[in-house]
Amino acid sequence: MVDIHDLTRKLRRASDSKIVLLVSDGLGGLPLEPGGKTELEIASTPNFDALARRGVLGLSTPVLPGIAPGSGPGHLGLFGYDPLKYDIGRGVLEALGIDFDLGPDDVAVRANFCTVDADGRITDRRAGRIASEIGSKLCEKLDTIEISGVDVFVRHVKEYRAVIVFRAAGLGGNINDTDPQRTGVAPLDPVARDEASRATAKVCGEFIRQAAEVLKDDAPANLLTMRGIAKRPDIPTYEEVYGLRAAAIAVYPMYRGLARLVGMDVLDAGATLDDQMACLESVWDRYDFFFVHYKYTDSTGEDGNFDEKVARTEDLDAAVPRITALHPDVLVVTGDHSTPAKLKSHSWHPVPVLLSAETCRFDGCDSFGESQCLTGGLGQFEAKYLMMLALAHAGRLEKYGA
Amino acid sequence: MVDIHDLTRKLRRASDSKIVLLVSDGLGGLPLEPGGKTELEIASTPNFDALARRGVLGLSTPVLPGIAPGSGPGHLGLFGYDPLKYDIGRGVLEALGIDFDLGPDDVAVRANFCTVDADGRITDRRAGRIASEIGSKLCEKLDTIEISGVDVFVRHVKEYRAVIVFRAAGLGGNINDTDPQRTGVAPLDPVARDEASRATAKVCGEFIRQAAEVLKDDAPANLLTMRGIAKRPDIPTYEEVYGLRAAAIAVYPMYRGLARLVGMDVLDAGATLDDQMACLESVWDRYDFFFVHYKYTDSTGEDGNFDEKVARTEDLDAAVPRITALHPDVLVVTGDHSTPAKLKSHSWHPVPVLLSAETCRFDGCDSFGESQCLTGGLGQFEAKYLMMLALAHAGRLEKYGA
Numbered sequence: 001m002v003d004i005h006d007l008t009r010k011l012r013r014a015s016d017s018k019i020v021l022l023v024s025d026g027l028g029g030l031p032l033e034p035g036g037k038t039e040l041e042i043a044s045t046p047n048f049d050a051l052a053r054r055g056v057l058g059l060s061t062p063v064l065p066g067i068a069p070g071s072g073p074g075h076l077g078l079f080g081y082d083p084l085k086y087d088i089g090r091g092v093l094e095a096l097g098i099d100f101d102l103g104p105d106d107v108a109v110r111a112n113f114c115t116v117d118a119d120g121r122i123t124d125r126r127a128g129r130i131a132s133e134i135g136s137k138l139c140e141k142l143d144t145i146e147i148s149g150v151d152v153f154v155r156h157v158k159e160y161r162a163v164i165v166f167r168a169a170g171l172g173g174n175i176n177d178t179d180p181q182r183t184g185v186a187p188l189d190p191v192a193r194d195e196a197s198r199a200t201a202k203v204c205g206e207f208i209r210q211a212a213e214v215l216k217d218d219a220p221a222n223l224l225t226m227r228g229i230a231k232r233p234d235i236p237t238y239e240e241v242y243g244l245r246a247a248a249i250a251v252y253p254m255y256r257g258l259a260r261l262v263g264m265d266v267l268d269a270g271a272t273l274d275d276q277m278a279c280l281e282s283v284w285d286r287y288d289f290f291f292v293h294y295k296y297t298d299s300t301g302e303d304g305n306f307d308e309k310v311a312r313t314e315d316l317d318a319a320v321p322r323i324t325a326l327h328p329d330v331l332v333v334t335g336d337h338s339t340p341a342k343l344k345s346h347s348w349h350p351v352p353v354l355l356s357a358e359t360c361r362f363d364g365c366d367s368f369g370e371s372q373c374l375t376g377g378l379g380q381f382e383a384k385y386l387m388m389l390a391l392a393h394a395g396r397l398e399k400y401g402a
Numbered sequence: 403m404v405d406i407h408d409l410t411r412k413l414r415r416a417s418d419s420k421i422v423l424l425v426s427d428g429l430g431g432l433p434l435e436p437g438g439k440t441e442l443e444i445a446s447t448p449n450f451d452a453l454a455r456r457g458v459l460g461l462s463t464p465v466l467p468g469i470a471p472g473s474g475p476g477h478l479g480l481f482g483y484d485p486l487k488y489d490i491g492r493g494v495l496e497a498l499g500i501d502f503d504l505g506p507d508d509v510a511v512r513a514n515f516c517t518v519d520a521d522g523r524i525t526d527r528r529a530g531r532i533a534s535e536i537g538s539k540l541c542e543k544l545d546t547i548e549i550s551g552v553d554v555f556v557r558h559v560k561e562y563r564a565v566i567v568f569r570a571a572g573l574g575g576n577i578n579d580t581d582p583q584r585t586g587v588a589p590l591d592p593v594a595r596d597e598a599s600r601a602t603a604k605v606c607g608e609f610i611r612q613a614a615e616v617l618k619d620d621a622p623a624n625l626l627t628m629r630g631i632a633k634r635p636d637i638p639t640y641e642e643v644y645g646l647r648a649a650a651i652a653v654y655p656m657y658r659g660l661a662r663l664v665g666m667d668v669l670d671a672g673a674t675l676d677d678q679m680a681c682l683e684s685v686w687d688r689y690d691f692f693f694v695h696y697k698y699t700d701s702t703g704e705d706g707n708f709d710e711k712v713a714r715t716e717d718l719d720a721a722v723p724r725i726t727a728l729h730p731d732v733l734v735v736t737g738d739h740s741t742p743a744k745l746k747s748h749s750w751h752p753v754p755v756l757l758s759a760e761t762c763r764f765d766g767c768d769s770f771g772e773s774q775c776l777t778g779g780l781g782q783f784e785a786k787y788l789m790m791l792a793l794a795h796a797g798r799l800e801k802y803g804a
Contacts, residue, residue: 002486007469054436359744361440361751361772362433379752379782381467388468392750399748400465401472401485402492402630 004080004384005241007400008391012243017329017394019244020280020290023078024316025071025255026298028338028351028370032306039297039306039341040352041369043313047320048333048354048368055331055356057365058378060386062337068348074336075258079291080242080387081235088261089173089230095163096257098155102165102232107173107200109164110228111154113138113221114179120186125179126160127221135159138221145210150203160221166203172196173231175204180225187225204229237263238289242391247283249276250293259291273315277322284326292323298346301339309341330357330394332386333368350380357393406482406786407643409802410793414645419731419796421646422682422692425480426718427473427657428700428741430753430772434708441699441708441743442754443771445715449722450735450756450770457733457758459767460780462788464739470750476738477660481693482644482789483637490663491575491632497565498659500557504567504634509575509602511566512630513556515540515623516581522588527581528562529623537561540623547612552605562623568605574598575633577606582627589627606631639665640691644793649685651678652695661693675717679724686728694725703741711743732759732795734788735770752782759795 029038062069062077063084072093073083091108102108113127113135130138139156142164146152151167174193180186190204204226215222238246240263248259248266256266265287269279273294280290294316300309323331333356338349352373363377374380378389391397431440464471464479465486474495475485493510504510515529515537532540541558544566548554553569576595582588592606606628617624640648642665650661650668658668667689671681678694685692696718702711725733735758740751754775765779776782780791793799 002466004466007466007486011469359432359749360436362437363776364773375777377752377776379461379776381782385467388466389750390468392468392470397468397470397750399470399472401475401490402495 004082004388005236008080008241008388008397011397011400012391013396013398014243015394015396017396018284018288018290019330019390019394020292020323020328020332021078021390022292022294022323022331022333023075024294024297024313024333024335026301026337026339026346027335028340028347028349029301029309030340030342030347030349032342038370039301039309040313041371043310043317045314045317045368047317047324049366051320051331051333051356052354052365052368052372054360055354056360056363056378057368057373057376058353059350059370059373059376059380060334060353060383061350061380062383066348068346069337070346071254071336072258075255077383078334078336078386079262080384081262082384086233086235088233090228091163091230092232093254094157094161094228095165096261097254098157098163099253099256100153100155100163100165101260103167104232104234105167105169105171107166107171107229107231109166109204109226111162111164111224111226112179113160113162113224114187115220116186116223122180122183122185122187124220125183125225130160130221132156132159134221135162138215138218141214142211145207145214147203147206152207162224164207164226166200171200171203172198173200173229175201175229177227177229178204178208178225179227187223190226190229200229232261235261239263242289242387243396244289245287246289246291247287248291248293249279250291251276252293252295255293264291273319277319280323281326297335298339301341302344304341304344306341330355330390332390334386351383353378353386355389355393359393406484406790407638410482410643410790410799413800413802414793415798415800416645417796417798419798420686420690420692421732421792421796422694422725422730422734423480423792424694424696424725424733424735425477426696426699426715426735426737428703428739428748429737430740430742430749430751431703431711432742432744432751434744440772441703441711442715443773445712445719447716447719447770449719449726451768453722453733453735453758454756454767454770454774456762457756458762458765458780459770459775459778460755461752461772461775461778461782462736462755462785463752463782464785468750470748471739472748473656473738474660477657479785480736480738480788481664482786483664484786488635488637490635492630493565493632494634495656495659496559496563496630497567498663499656500559500565501655501658502555502557502565502567503662505569506634506636507569507571507573509568509573509631509633511568511606511628513564513566513626513628514581515562515564515626516589517622518588518625524582524585524587524589526622527585527627532562532623534558534561536623537564540617540620543616544613547609547616549605549608554609564626566609566628568602573602573605574600575602575631577603577631579629579631580606580610580627581629589625592628592631602631634663637663641665644691644789645798646691647689648691648693649689650693650695651681652693653678654695654697657695666693675721679721682725683728699737700741703743704746706743706746708743731797732757732792734792736788753785755780755788757791757795761795
């Protein structure tokens with residue numbers, strides 16, 4: 001199997017063209033009743049529809065048919081990285097999600113406070129879902145733990161959740177979870193699954209030993225379990241593989257972290273879509289590629305709120321004229337996965353894609369929605385190829401072979 | 403990743419069926435305006451349309467989404483060879499393009515005459531685009547260069563372009579270009595990029611040393627640069643992988659060379675489509691497979707001449723009755739890539755495919771054009787699978803597994 005980026009490195013061509021990737025998180029949906037329309041189809045989206053008439057539509061498969069991706073693989077695919085090749089551990093994603101700037105030597109751990117009884121058996125895997133204020137204070141205490149030769153960082157996430165980062169050269173990141181996934185038993189020992197991770201397992205064990213001491217009077221949060229112990233994947237940057245100076249305009253930390261992982265400059269826009277558009281306008285001349293992330297089509301889908309997802313889709317559509325006024329050479333509107341309100345969760349359904357450029361072959365589609373996308377000129381394709389299409393339409397790829 | 407030919411070798415079955423692959427180079431196009439029609443859609447093609455009604459349509463991706471292929475990878479894909487697996491260097495393609503019969507020990511080089519000043523710095527990378535008569539004479543002089551243990555061939559291509567072939571056992575073909583791609587600097591030294599190519603780099607260096615002597619009074623063509631130094635790929639033949647006796651009826655040398663690379667018999671037809679049809683008729687009984695190549699849908703596209711591409715498409719359509727009169731079991735009409743007149747170049751857009759056989763499942767298409775192909779029964783697929791479809795429809799593949 002060819003590596004996409006071996007190709008793009010070889011074929012990439014300098015250009016002053018500009019690409020906007022507008023990601024409406026969880027964009028794909030489902031009708032509530034057979035024969036009905038999806039959230040995107042019911043939404044009034046005159047601006048998307050105008051783009052659809054000039055561009056091409058299609059449906060992307062984030063990973064493989066039937067696979068519902070998390071935010072990590074979903075975005076990696078959109079960014080042009082094979083989500084089956086680059087594995088982002090849960091610990092890494094959690095660290096990215098709190099804007100922790102993970103280095104190549106860092107091992108990240110998702111930690112859960114838990115309750116253990118006098119015999120060391122877990123009685124509550126979430127420590128009674130302690131309040132965030134309590135979790136935050138406990139993390140400050142744990143952050144003082146010292147382990148010889150290792151920098152230790154403990155950062156609070158929310159309620160009973162935390163991130164631990166161990167920083168030292170030569171630490172592997174392949175260790176089992178210590179969370180036994182049930183109560184009535186003791187946490188598992190951290191065990192290395194490869195030679196390179198033996199030292200890390202010892203560090204984890206030492207941390208747990210000290211944490212038990214630090215937390216001994218803090219019941220119900222008198223211990224913690226570790227999950228998703230991992231290092232960040234060794235992933236090439238946008239600059240290197242595409243020759244793109246890329247900017248991320250995303251509000252939520254996880255998406256900012258994912259963008260940082262591929263070498264995008266993560267900009268400080270405000271929290272609203274208006275703020276994001278203002279940011280886009282202000283940096284337009286300084287970058288070639290703009291990743292704009294919009295969260296609310298996913299969160300409303302997760303809530304199962306069909307009407308609210310429709311409304312939030314319409315909000316996003318209303319922002320489009322500020323993008324098109326900048327005359328990007330390529331504007332892509334899509335999602336990282338589907339989040340149908342009917343399912344209240346990420347799903348495996350193919351994701352609507354709209355690509356607008358001067359070089360599109362007319363496909364007869366006149367509105368942006370799943371049914372139209374099914375007849376669109378892009379067909380159904382793996383999300384990881386979307387970046388190559390965007391680069392091609394932006395005139396940023398030489399031809400392959402003579 | 404399965405190798406297609408491991409499958410076809412195992413499954414191929416003897417038959418007296420006949421397959422015609424009619425390649426209209428650069429066939430795919432683009433409308434000039436959003437909502438408009440492509441060259442193929444505007445062309446009046448009653449014969450293609452009749453085939454479309456009886457056959458199936460589809461769109462092929464020559465290499466990968468977004469990748470515009472050169473003629474080499476474009477044709478390899480149509481011939482059923484993974485264009486990412488078999489890499490054809492520029493020197494090889496250039497040698498094929500002048501009907502030079504490259505052997506497995508040959509290293510081919512694309513050479514450009516250039517002008518150097520007294521200090522050895524390039525002042526013109528194309529030697530003032532010298533006339534072909536001059537380039538031809540200089541090549542005759544260079545062809546007398548002798549290098550110990552190596553057969554040296556220098557052949558003129560056109561104007562300032564030539565091909566050099568070094569023939570000797572054990573020469574690797576992985577050497578950098580000596581063309582620095584700019585003026586004001588000396589040509590680069592030939593440097594081996596692997597151990598097996600060290601001897602070749604020395605041969606190249608010795609050739610350049612002697613060439614400088616031979617050409618010293620021939621300014622503006624007083625030196626040459628080397629590009630695309632390569633050996634032909636080790637590629638299995640049509641006979642071996644498909645069991646097909648294959649004939650190529652192509653006018654232009656490059657396509658003749660590509661056909662020779664996969665073991666087709668390259669026939670001497672005349673230069674017109676009528677000549678090609680007469681050739682097809684005359685050898686009909688002697689082969690199983692016929693590759694007929696038509697250049698002008700590409701060259702008119704490269705010229706940006708939309709109307710002329712339409713006219714040349716209609717010319718090709720008019721030749722179809724002479725093919726169908728021979729009653730091929732399978733007739734495929736397609737291109738090796740798209741060459742939209744709007745872009746004046748090869749492009750990445752999917753390529754129209756028409757496959758006509760008695761075994762087609764009706765797909766409701768009634769004319770041959772990109773929009774209809776988008777709804778066709780073949781869907782969108784990688785070009786390398788086209789040959790398997792042709793073999794299947796020709797009754798030339800056993801079933802796979804019991």
